[in-house]
């Protein structure tokens with residue numbers, strides 16, 4: 163194979179990698195801009211459910227919500243969740 167052909171092949175390979183990289187970046191930007199903000203685990207952003215880390219109503223706290231995951235998590239809301247927190251998705255634990 164001549165040097166000229168080798169250079170051309172490298173150029174084509176490089177162009178292909180740039181195109182693939184660009185598509186991946188465009189996909190990430192699309193996901194970040196989609197409607198309600200979701201995080202990697204597909205949970206809801208705290209702001210989208212008006213999460214507060216201190217409830218105003220002691221009867222409705224994260225640690226007595228059906229979605230609570232001890233010690234500091236939630237099944238549907240992303241990030242660190244305080245046991246005494248609250249959000250509009252609060253629902254009582256059954257039983």
Ligand code: SF4
Nearest residue numbers: 224227229236249252
């Ligand atoms: S109130 Fe329930 S749904 Fe809302 S953040 Fe707390 S545990 Fe999650």
